[in-house]
Amino acid sequence: MIKSFSFLLQRISRFPQTSINLPRYILSENVKEKQIRENDMLWIAANADDKRCSISEIQKFIKEEPILEQSPIRLMDLGNNYFRHINPRKKKTMLQLLDAYVDNLTESEIKEFQNALSIYFDNSYEGKDLEELNYEEKDLPEQILWHLYSLMIFDRISSQYARYEYLDQFRIIEYFNKRDKEKINRVKYVFTSHPTQPNSLTQLIAISRMLQGIEQNDYKYLKYAAKLFIQSNKQRVFNKVSYIEESLIYHSQYLPNLIKAVAQAYELGLQNPEEFIETPGTWLTFDFDNHPGMEIGIMTYTHGLTMELTLQQYKEYIAEAKFEDHIYFKQILELYQQALEYSRQIRDLSDKFRVKKEISVEEFFQQLPIYNIKKIEDQINQVLEQILLQNDNSKDYFIALKLKKLYKIFRLTGVLGQIRLAGEDLTDINKIKPMIKNIFKEISLLNANGQAADMVIIANFQTQSQYDLVIQNMEIVPLLESFSSTNNTDSRITMIASSDTRQRDGLILTELRNMREFKRNPEKYIYMGQGITPERGGGPYELIHTKYQALTRAQRKLHIRTIQGHYFTSEFVSEDVAFTFMLNGLANINYSDDFEPSYQYMDFLFELDNFVGVPQRAMQKTKEYNDLYLKNQVIKTMVESFNFGGSRETAKPFENLKNQRAIVQAYCNSDRCSFTHPELAYWDRVPEELVNKIATYYYNNHPHMKYLLYMYALMVRRCNLDFAKQEVGLDSSNPCYQAMEKGRAALIAILDQLGLGNHSTPMIAIWKQHLGCQLQSMEAETDQKFKTFMTLNKLQLYQAKKIVKHGILETDGFSNQRKLRLLQSTLANMTSFAGKG
Structure with missing residues (x-):
């Protein structure tokens, strides 16, 4: 629809009264009539080639036209031009988020929010440059600081949404589908503990809900989520979290979005995602290295939690297709329910031991149920195969194939735990701590039912005896934390603690150790610990993609690397953001040639x-x-x-x-x-x-x-x-x-x-x-x-x-x-x- 500027001003004048203290544009009746006539003429001109459309029909349509309400944040921007420099691709998402945010603010809060906008975008406060503020004036009200926090969140999220060109995904998927199977490089993401959380659980939930509103194009839901976000800001008390709380926060945020991201890649044409992505790993509640607060039962709780999160995602795909009563999908849902009952039973048992203190550790082990999860997995696969035997293009065939592809990666558990132990605790079989014996007992019982963990990592690995002491029904991975350490075991994997040793040894020596380990053990995969900041091996994605071009064959063929704490609640905060992270990371792992250090x-x-x-x-x-x-x-x-x-x-x-x-x-x-x-x-x-x-x-x-x-x-x-x-x-x-x-x-x-x-x-x-x-x-x-x-x-x-x-x-x-x-x-x-x- 074409509108003159004067007509736009008229529409602004009809914007319903709000608490925003902004100028309103009042036009005389003559001006309004003139605008209508101008607008009618524009409509007539636009439709002059359509002989079926009469002028009276056009006029009737115009009278029924609803009022176009102006965006609250754009009204705030009039005369201030806060967003004048922001990239348009980024600005669209940011303004959507800000509109929903402003719609939930009171009049007094809006005034403080305008001050925050000036600080954030113009570095000024109440007309003064921030450099000119005196000591007392720098003590800004807490509400303004919360608005600055919100602006940073929205800025970061909108930046992530605008990171890649839309058509890049199809180019990448086409490349993957043509890639020789022998040349495919796989990725295994491992999610690690991180004790500092810039965003609380309720804030993370609210942020993810806001992004769901954007992705589903539902402003009403977006506005509701923005209200939840504002409330979570006001209520945050910066509590310390327990290991279980950290597990709940992080797994509930990243795991569903990671599964959705892989599903999205498949829906867009990636034929075999299971050839590129391995079952993810998690250290959350499995990392016992120098964590004195860890206890028996928390691995069991997390295993039950991730199983439920994974199954709920599978169930969502069946519900979306309205297949709850389909003869085969009904059988699958019944099998899911059996696994869900097991997951809830072991979490309840964990709570009885850890939280309620109703049972002893001996009773915990005695009551841990024996349940054949592997059998359920096999039965689910069999039912999916029955659906796929139809071999047609029906919706049920598509849903079954998507579930099977996801199932090959995530199975029933979603992620697999990776137990981390201190090497100094594993030097003498006669002096091994009771706690460590109990850890082995707990994971052995869980793995007997269905795989809950896939490896044990020995931190600060020094000797063969440390390796020999560990249970042998999982991959045992030496973690090298000093330049002098080497992996002389028969482990297929060596972990290099790049994040930690970068602090002690510096960049050059850390990189040299990677190369030296590759030269000594060229067939062993290298598991890379990697931090967030440049000082710990992280940094902007352009820098990390440059790093990918310098990976040896062992680092590239199976690329295992850690993703730390609040970082992955940023990169996996929504389905679309997780999708761009995963797909572009995979592309950079697969595009470059192997690096062979001389x-x-x-x-x-x-x-x-x-x-x-x-x-x-x-x-x-x-x-x-x-x-x-x-x-x-x-x-x-x-x-x-x-x-x-x-x-x-x-x-x-x-x-x-x-x-x-x-x-x-x-x-x-x-x-x-x-x-x-x-x-x-x-x-x-x-x-x-x-x-x-x-x-x-x-x-x-x-x-x-x-x-x-x-x-x-x-x-x-x-x-x-x-x-x-x-x-x-x-x-x-x-x-x-x-x-x-x-x-x-x-x-x-x-x-x-x-x-x-x-x-x-x-x-x-x-x-x-x-x-x-x-x-x-x-x-x-x-x-x-x-x-x-x-x-x-x-x-x-x-x-x-x-x-x-x-x-x-x-x-x-x-x-x-x-x-x-x-x-x-x-x-x-x-x-x-x-x-x-």
Whole structure:
């Protein structure tokens, strides 16, 4: 329909009265009549070629036309232009979310929300630049901070929806369907524990419901979910969660969406998804390495939980097709019900032992039911085969085939547990702890019914005796956490703890260990532990896809890697987001050639590490370096605050802190406050000869050197030593500061020489993605997002300093702690933008 601008103004004037304090446009009757005549003429002109349509019919249609109501958030934007720089693909989803959000706000809340919009998009508050605010003015009301949190959530989600071009999925699926079966590289995602949660369970549920409203194009449902989201924000108390609560939160969010994502890939034409995706793994409630709060029964509970989540998803597909009374699907539903009864029975038993304390551990094992889940799985397959024997194009055939494809991947359990034990507890058969014996007993009973776990991981693996002590009815996987450790067992898999050892050994030595293990055991799969931030092996998806191009055959053929905590509640927050993550990750694993590291290249990395890595590790052990962070009460407050907000540890006041090294690592590898990093030091010591070798490898398109340089370039840009002076209290005379300052300058010079400076094409792309912008986004949007990031950090620093200044016993101490945790949750959501799909 074509409308003149004056007609649009008339429609705005009819917008129902709301609490939004915005100008309303009042037009005279003459103007209205003129508009109607103009509009009639436009309609006539538009339909002049349709001789069947009379003018009277057109006029009648116009009189019946409903009023086009203006979007509340667009009305707020009039004259403010908050969204002027945002990429249009991203803006559409963001405005949908904001409309539903604004529709649920009161008049006073709308005023505060407008202040939040100004802070978020313009870095101003009540007409003042944020830099000009005095001390008291920086103590923003909590409601404004909640609005900033909401804006960050909506910004991140809309960014994820706009990450990929729509037609990419068909190109990828077509490529997969033509790929030689012998050349297919498979992916196994493993979901790990993460004690810090920027979003509570109710917030996560509300966010997922909002996205369901968007995906189903249902604004009424979207508005309802936005109301739930606002309520969950107000009610959040930053409680610590138990292991079971963490399991419930994460599994209930990611597992249904992962199953839906695979189903979506099949519906769009991926013929054999089971050839590309393995049954996922989970550490949640199966990780007993250095987790003193873990207990018997939690594995059983999670096994029952994931079984129910998986079966409910299968049942949903049958219900959607209205096949509940179909002769064969009715049989399948009855078999599902048998498995559901088992899953609920074992969870009830777990609760009787753990929560209600009604039975002893001996009684728990005695009452754990013996139930042939494997038989049920076989019966379900048989019924599906009966349906497929029809071999036609009917709906029941399609549903049965889809269920069979999903069943090959997820089976009845959805995911399989991966038990993680500390190697130091497995050195002597005569000294093995009763707890570990009970763990083996519990998992053996569960696996006797139907597979609940697929591997045992030995953390900090050192000796063959550790391997020999573990039960042999599952894959036993040595986890190497130090450069000197090697896997000399007959295990098919070696796990490399890239995330943890990156903190201790640095990037070069961590990567060298991967290559060395591949050279020693070229036929063994390598299981990669990978963190969220660049400092722990994560980062923007462009950077991670560069990493995929430097994977060895062992890392690529069966790509097993961890996905951590709140990160996967971001990437799997909806069916569509999970779909783009999964499909594009698979594509990058399958597109590139295998990387074969030469001994010459490995020798070069060893040499480079001697000049850079060795002094970096030595610096990290010095008292002077650790004192930079440990003597800074602001740093300790920020680290402990976020850990307190979501940690499973016992609650404790800020002054009763973790061990000192943990404080430093938590700060330097944080996604909320890392403005210094030891890996930037000592690059000024690299001799010209090695700089020339770096250049040669890079110019020769060496995939691994490309990844290393991209990673360092992002770290250089992330680290802000000027801001660190305010946050960490660094000064120019400190030798550690000087080492980082000189090293960073030298590294910048190397990168500039190679054409990898801040304004280079690859670095612009990575930086945009790091801030949650699209590759097509304007520079103004990227600049605005960086200012927002720094604004949030400054507000976080203000709250931390206020707590340190006044102490936790002040009257409004709880309020300040809450504000600090809220800002940290906001920042953690921002750094989840990147994506590793």
